Amino acid sequence: MLQPVSIYPSKSACSSCNLAELCLPPDLTREELLKLDELSTLKRTFSRSDYLYRSGDKFRSLFAIRSGSFKTQILHEDGREQITGFQMAGEIIGLDAISTDIHACEAVAMESSEVCELPFNKLEALSREIPSLQRHLHKIMSREIVRDQGIMLLLGSMRAEERLAAFLLNLSQRFATRGLSGTQFQLCMSRQEIGSYLGLKLETVSRAFSHFQTEGLINVKVRTIEIINLEGLRASLNHSR
Amino acid sequence: MLQPVSIYPSKSACSSCNLAELCLPPDLTREELLKLDELSTLKRTFSRSDYLYRSGDKFRSLFAIRSGSFKTQILHEDGREQITGFQMAGEIIGLDAISTDIHACEAVAMESSEVCELPFNKLEALSREIPSLQRHLHKIMSREIVRDQGIMLLLGSMRAEERLAAFLLNLSQRFATRGLSGTQFQLCMSRQEIGSYLGLKLETVSRAFSHFQTEGLINVKVRTIEIINLEGLRASLNHSR
DNA sequence: CGAGATTTTGAATTGGGTCAAGTTATGTGG
DNA sequence: CCACATAACTTGACCCAATTCAAAATCTCG
Numbered sequence: 001m002l003q004p005v006s007i008y009p010s011k012s013a014c015s016s017c018n019l020a021e022l023c024l025p026p027d028l029t030r031e032e033l034l035k036l037d038e039l040s041t042l043k044r045t046f047s048r049s050d051y052l053y054r055s056g057d058k059f060r061s062l063f064a065i066r067s068g069s070f071k072t073q074i075l076h077e078d079g080r081e082q083i084t085g086f087q088m089a090g091e092i093i094g095l096d097a098i099s100t101d102i103h104a105c106e107a108v109a110m111e112s113s114e115v116c117e118l119p120f121n122k123l124e125a126l127s128r129e130i131p132s133l134q135r136h137l138h139k140i141m142s143r144e145i146v147r148d149q150g151i152m153l154l155l156g157s158m159r160a161e162e163r164l165a166a167f168l169l170n171l172s173q174r175f176a177t178r179g180l181s182g183t184q185f186q187l188c189m190s191r192q193e194i195g196s197y198l199g200l201k202l203e204t205v206s207r208a209f210s211h212f213q214t215e216g217l218i219n220v221k222v223r224t225i226e227i228i229n230l231e232g233l234r235a236s237l238n239h240s241r
Numbered sequence: 242m243l244q245p246v247s248i249y250p251s252k253s254a255c256s257s258c259n260l261a262e263l264c265l266p267p268d269l270t271r272e273e274l275l276k277l278d279e280l281s282t283l284k285r286t287f288s289r290s291d292y293l294y295r296s297g298d299k300f301r302s303l304f305a306i307r308s309g310s311f312k313t314q315i316l317h318e319d320g321r322e323q324i325t326g327f328q329m330a331g332e333i334i335g336l337d338a339i340s341t342d343i344h345a346c347e348a349v350a351m352e353s354s355e356v357c358e359l360p361f362n363k364l365e366a367l368s369r370e371i372p373s374l375q376r377h378l379h380k381i382m383s384r385e386i387v388r389d390q391g392i393m394l395l396l397g398s399m400r401a402e403e404r405l406a407a408f409l410l411n412l413s414q415r416f417a418t419r420g421l422s423g424t425q426f427q428l429c430m431s432r433q434e435i436g437s438y439l440g441l442k443l444e445t446v447s448r449a450f451s452h453f454q455t456e457g458l459i460n461v462k463v464r465t466i467e468i469i470n471l472e473g474l475r476a477s478l479n480h481s482r
Numbered sequence: 483c484g485a486g487a488t489t490t491t492g493a494a495t496t497g498g499g500t501c502a503a504g505t506t507a508t509g510t511g512g
Numbered sequence: 513c514c515a516c517a518t519a520a521c522t523t524g525a526c527c528c529a530a531t532t533c534a535a536a537a538t539c540t541c542g
Contacts, residue, residue, distance in 0.1 A: 074394050078479045082394040096390060098383035105390065124376065128369045135365065141382040142339035148389035149337060149346065153315050153323040155396035156440035160498065191521065199397035201499055206522055222507070222521070238319045401530065432489065442531055447490055463489070463539070 032130050039126060040064065042117035046109035054106045059097035061117045065089050068113020069188055074105045083197040086189060088174060092140050110188040155199045163198040164208040165236045172227060187223040273371050280367060281305065283358035287350035295347045300338035302358045306330050309354020310429055315346045324438040327430060329415060336385050351429040396440045404439040405449040406477045413468055428464040
């Protein structure tokens with residue numbers, strides 16, 4: 001699942017690497033694009049359940065996901081773990097480590113995946129030279145903050161089915177952005193992982209899936225999802241307690 | 242409560258404004274400090290429940306809190322609201338707006354407060370000139386990401402009393418950092434606001450306070466908190482379900 | 483001092499968790 | 513390619529932590 005896609009095909013001058021989000025600044029010169037390209041020479045591949053980095057690792061680079069997908073999770077000392085996100089092609093991962101130069105969470109491949117390593121020192125140097133790259137880097141970090149706060153809203157004030165609806169709609173939207181179907185897709189994570197992300201137990205996730213199916217909102221066959229009634233799903237987001 | 246404090250008194254060359262976190266880069270020259278000072282000429286004061294910015298406002302500046310405290314909250318269309326943080330003197334607020342140039346949440350003063358406005362264009366320009374300022378800005382943004390993910394862990398996998406313990410310990414630590422007592426302090430927020438932040442109802446917050454008191458961990462008199470057994474509070478964080 | 487807001491506490495309810503059993507996938511080695 | 517083992521998923525029954533509803537107590541401030 002999750003085939004490699006260039007999100008911004010028209011701007012994909014970056015040959016060595018699909019820099020995706022990083023390629024967004026719209027006003028780069030040919031020369032600047034070349035410099036960006038030089039930055040991202042290291043490409044690495046991962047198989048399912050390989051670690052991209054672990055909590056406690058020294059921070060050196062951000063990573064641009066070229067293909068595949070990862071999960072990021074925090075571990076509490078007493079064994080609890082919380083998945084903080086599922087990242088897919090075109091997204092930048094590792095931002096949390098800038099703060100202390102130590103990775104605060106760990107990133108695990110959900111399937112065969114490729115990343116481009118972006119040495120952060122070089123990225124900072126380049127962004128001092130290219131204001132639009134600087135602004136773009138800031139936007140990426142800010143976007144992560146906004147995303148995280150959205151999840152706080154979800155975890156703090158939504159009921160189980162609302163959380164799952166929000167999750168499915170978010171996936172749908174991200175697949176669509178990548179030129180894939182927004183209504184039919186494969187999940188690459190287990191019920192347990194979805195539950196960890198949404199603050200629910202796996203049985204609750206399973207029941208919510210079943211309920212959406214009996215309501216005629218979706219078809220579920222284990223990890224194959226078909227959204228039948230997108231509007232209905234959206235509506236089920238607004239039933240507050 | 243929450244008196245104005247200079248967090249880094251020895252480095253407080255910034256005369257016009259307690260730039261606090263922004264002053265942290267340890268290796269600034271006299272000249273660079275002057276430039277930083279020039280950046281932050283606008284100072285504004287707020288009374289309890291004044292808005293610093295509202296959701297939807299155009300983004301122009303970050304704000305360094307000189308004194309007092311603010312809450313930030315997101316509003317869901319259906320009326321639900323989630324407090325995403327309580328910020329106090331020395332903290333930077335407004336980072337979420339960089340991503341879209343529109344403020345994604347709103348910031349409300351919890352008491353009489355002063356902020357320094359930091360025009361973001363100028364901050365970006367200056368951070369291109371001063372690498373250690375650039376790095377510092379990145380660290381501030383990354384720290385916010387780490388903080389948010391900590392709250393996800395709290396909301397996603399802790400029970401009510403653990404959440405309140407984590408909240409109290411966090412407050413305690415932040416007061417202590419500011420040279421105030423970490424064991425005796427005033428809350429500037431209501432039970433309802435604490436509940437919104439922690440994903441709980443106000444009654445649950447109240448009951449948890451009462452229970453900590455009967456356990457001998459704290460003394461509560463409405464908004465006056467005294468932590469009696471700090472270790473005990475920490476221990477109550479590790480009772481996972 | 484008094485009115486409205488906030489907080490506490492009790493009792494009843496319930497959404498989601500827990501435990502358990504059965505079913506369906508997935509992957510591995512022969 | 514099949515058989516088996518293991519992991520993942522579904523469903524039911526029961527339970528409990530937190531919510532809801534209600535009432536009383538306390539606080540705050542004009």
